[in-house]
Amino acid sequence: MLSGIAWSAPEDYNFSEESKLYTKIADIKLNTTRGEVMLSDLYVKSPVILTLIFTRCVGICSPFLNSLSEDMDNLNAKENYKVLVISFDPLDEVSDMERMAKRYEREDDPQWVFAVTDNIAELNESIGFYPVWDSTRQQYDHDALLVGINENGYIVRKLTGIRGPDALMGVIREINNEFVLSYPLPRENMIFSCFTYDPATGKKKPSLGLLILVLPGILTLLMIALLSLKKQQQSVGNG
Template sequence: MTKWWSGVLLAGLLVLGGVPALAQLNEEAVEFDEHLGEIVPGDITLIDEDGQAVLLSDIVDRPTLVTMVYFECPGICTPLLNEVADILGKSRLQPDKQPFQLISVSFEPKDTSAMAKEKKANYLKLVGRELPPETWRFYTADQADIDALTGALGFRYKRAGKEYTHPGGIAILSPERKIVRYLYGLQFLPFDFEMGVYEAAQGKVRPTTARLLQFCFSYDPEGRTYVFNLARVVGVVMLTSIVFFIAFLFYLTRVRGRGKEA
């Protein structure tokens, strides 16, 4: 019996030893912390392509898809915005019939309105169909407002030399600025894009089915792409196996104890 309980104790210590490692992996990751159902503050100030300061509460008056980027990003920002332009071109949504908008906000405080205007012109051309110019807007902000917006969206990023490492994805807001859904990665289905708009119009919060994919893949700043996070997945598998092993040992001790009593 003593040997069995020693095994249980050892397995328990292994579990406890593994938990901080997983927590550290999660703490260091650049990803979205989902804030589904939360309201993004309306007093965040953004600067539009013409250099005009506007409040977020004045901008978000319809379903709004938000991408956090920076304009000189050498990594995933370009493929992310290219994908948004492609999906927008393929989508059956018509802004005059189903109001919606996209806003791309730079989290680099040094980016300028002139850069935002150039980005807007380039990406509206990529859409491939005529859309009202206000359908897709590009904004800059100062550091305080960047911090407020990224914090509210759960967008975690960090500086890496002269660049940033950050996740790719879209946060979808209702007209009341409630976060209703996240779309992760650099590729999206038109269906998910359209459903996000419809659900945002109704204020419906939907869990993110792609959350598992975000956990299994992480951004590689050297390759500037998403890669399979083997260490994280193996860690979870090991901890899960240990938990089941502890449960199995406990079951055996109970069975043996009953056998001796009989």
């Protein structure tokens, strides 16, 4: 799911899909394969699904874009949206993005936009995306990230990792102002969840939270049992 993980990440690195939600994305200038535009020029016309990649990536970027492209074809969603692919690598140029568009046969697809920008730091900060350069591998450690932006420029949904067509459809509906159910992902500092999910087996297991839920009942039962026992002992003592 991730080409890089926390050991090389800065302290504020996190995998939260909730960070920066409902905040406005930076309105930066983009150099697209079809010319220069402001990001706001895109999202005011149709909501945007943004993904950040770099063309020299030997990790997650290719399978991620493959999956995204296939899912988009399979979904054939009627909703109004554009897919914006931006390189976060300052070394990438428009020509690199053109080659990438051709590789995925999207160079003539008006729904897809491939771009680079001189303001990538500002964009990354506004969406909470923090790639880390690994000088040994000469690669970035980074999330495979999809960001749903509505027509007002607000980030309304984020997805990390390759998540399949259902989750993607959720993003498309959400950026088109449909109400889509969501729930925060478990975090390290959330220790009282009712269930834990084991990715190896795909099963949910009862967790500490459930124990907390039944605790008041257990405590009351114990208290009543104790009071009752005490009364019995007193009766025996008196008798």
